Amino acid sequence: MLNNIYFKKTVGIILLAGCSKGFNGSNSRLPSVMSPQKIPPVVQEPIVAGNGGLYSGFGALSGPTADGIVKRIQNGLEKNVNPMTGNFATVLNQVRGNLPKTPDPTQATGFDQVQLLVYAACSDLTTGATPLMQSKYSVPTTGTVAANKAVLIAAGKKMLDQYTAGLATQGNAAGQINGALGVLVDRIASVATNTTKMAFMGVCIAANTAGSSMTGY
Numbered sequence: 001m002l003n004n005i006y007f008k009k010t011v012g013i014i015l016l017a018g019c020s021k022g023f024n025g026s027n028s029r030l031p032s033v034m035s036p037q038k039i040p041p042v043v044q045e046p047i048v049a050g051n052g053g054l055y056s057g058f059g060a061l062s063g064p065t066a067d068g069i070v071k072r073i074q075n076g077l078e079k080n081v082n083p084m085t086g087n088f089a090t091v092l093n094q095v096r097g098n099l100p101k102t103p104d105p106t107q108a109t110g111f112d113q114v115q116l117l118v119y120a121a122c123s124d125l126t127t128g129a130t131p132l133m134q135s136k137y138s139v140p141t142t143g144t145v146a147a148n149k150a151v152l153i154a155a156g157k158k159m160l161d162q163y164t165a166g167l168a169t170q171g172n173a174a175g176q177i178n179g180a181l182g183v184l185v186d187r188i189a190s191v192a193t194n195t196t197k198m199a200f201m202g203v204c205i206a207a208n209t210a211g212s213s214m215t216g217y
Contacts, residue, residue, distance in 0.1 A: 063215040066099035069114055072153035074213040075119050076162045077204075080132050081121045091120035115209045126197050133200045144193035145199040152196070153181045156203040163211030181206070 064072060070083050070092065082118050095113040125132040126141075133139045137155040140148060157177060160168035168177050184206060188199045 014200060015174050062103040063100060064109075064212065065101055065103055066096055068103075069099055069117070072163065073208055076159050076208045076211045077121060077125070078136070078162060079080065079109050080136055081124050086124040087120040087125075088117070088124050091117055094105060111213055114213050118205050118208045118212065119201070122201050122208065125204065126200065133197070133204075137200070139196065139200050141197055143196055145185060145194055145196055148196045148199070149182070149185045149189065152199050152203050156181045156184075156201065156207045159204065159207040160211055163214065 010157065023111055072086075074081060083089055083092050098113045099117075100111060125136070131141065133155070134141055137151075137158065139151050139155050145152070157168045157174075160177060164171070168174060181203060184202060185199055188194050188202050
């Protein structure tokens with residue numbers, strides 16, 4: 001539609017110029033009003049970030065602030081955690097004042113606190129007789145880390161999918177993500193005393209710290 005409007009406006013200007021000066025034949029030049037130096041310069045609209053912020057040198061690049069980070073973690077974990085209850089609430093009350101306060105990535109501080117908050121949220125998935133890590137993410141609380149490698153990787157990819165509109169399992173980077181999570185699980189499994197619950201925490205923290213801290217347009 002915008003292209004159509006631009007076309008009509010351009011044609012209108014040419015016709016108006018032709019009518020006002022008169023055309024002297026099919027090979028006549030356009031009147032002086034259409035000369036390049038007389039055409040008003042095109043003003044390019046700035047790229048606006050999702051929250052309306054503009055950051056010099058970064059286009060519309062912006063990052064989440066405290067409330068955005070909390071919502072992202074909730075969405076990443078499919079509303080299986082609640083910032084009003086459990087470890088998530090306890091740690092949020094402690095670190096909220098330290099979380100990023102500006103969406104400008106060149107000025108924001110406090111992203112180091114995000115991992116603590118994610119740790120708390122992930123830990124809420126591991127409590128209870130039948131923890132959510134099992135009922136929602138199909139990761140058993142028994143068995144070795146190596147034996148549960150496939151379901152652990154699947155859980156991490158499912159979480160990343162929530163932040164990336166499914167690109168963790170369907171996009172061009174799906175293979176890389178699968179490999180990265182596989183390396184993480186293998187490293188955890190290399191220590192004999194590490195449990196599947198610990199491995200789930202590692203995968204959950206990695207996926208949700210990355211997802212909740214992303215900057216974008």
